């Protein structure tokens with residue numbers, strides 16, 4: 001995209017208050033066309049509230065928001081024509097069969113059957129649900145329902161797809177199938193805006209993301225950039241047993257660049273985890289388990305907030 005192109009979504013000091021409670025507290029971000037942009041944060045961070053404001057179903061308290069240059073509160077129908085929405089909870093019509101869910105949804109957009117029939121078949125193929133075309137929705141697995149919800153959101157060929165926690169509650173295999181479909185959409189040029197509290201999902205899918213906590217943006221960047229800026233290359237995870245994890249910290253001082261004692265383990269942030277482990281052992285300390293891994297967005301979140309992403 002040329003640098004001069006305006007962002008497809010632009011939020012400036014966007015806020016949503018419920019009484020005295022600031023669910024979204026002055027967040028600003030721009031999303032260029034074709035980007036896969038994430039809001040990563042724990043439960044209650046304000047991610048869904050932000051998505052609802054983008055989708056035009058929740059009014060902001062203050063700030064500015066434009067979608068394709070339009071204010072969703074003033075131009076609801078025009079904005080919605082550009083958007084596909086995948087809400088946190090699947091809201092499929094359980095009574096209808098799989099293909100009919102797509103056809104009926106398409107009718108809400110006033111799309112003619114001559115367009116909808118071939119489009120529904122194309123989307124079912126994309127969602128790997130062709131064989132389930134005539135099945136009742138309540139007979140589908142969780143992953144299949146999620147893919148059908150995504151297929152349905154694409155019926156009007158939206159330029160922007162809003163995905164609120166697309167894989168929460170799915171098993172690892174179903175998540176991978178879904179990620180693959182989302183990759184394909186991204187390749188086809190659809191702008192993806194997704195919320196997640198899974199760091200691996202954010203790392204897999206997002207070109208760029210904002211880390212949100214308590215309605216505020218704590219950091220912004222690509223996953224690799226965030227990890228580089230806020231963590232070390234490797235992390236050594238040690239478990240000493242529940243009593244010892246917090247008391248052992250004093251004996252680990254000076255190893256690695258930073259120490260993070262948690263109730264269930266101690267994290268040592270270091271450029272070289274194996275070297276850090278050698279130092280631990282050379283001090284005569286004997287962890288029950290040890291693991292060297294690469295830093296992740298979970299470590300970034302812990303560094304920025306002092307808390308874990310998953311409650």
Ligand SMILES: Nc1ncnc2c1ncn2[C@@H]1O[C@H](COP(=O)(O)OP(=O)(O)OP(=O)(O)O)[C@@H](O)[C@H]1O
Nearest residue numbers: 018021023041042043044045046047048049050165
């Ligand atoms: N209608 C409402 N009235 C009062 N408080 C609300 C309302 N809707 C949301 N909240 C509060 O706003 C905060 C942000 O909620 P939101 O659903 O946006 O969080 P989230 O980051 O999407 O988390 P989750 O993954 O749990 O949905 C929460 O503390 C929630 O309880």
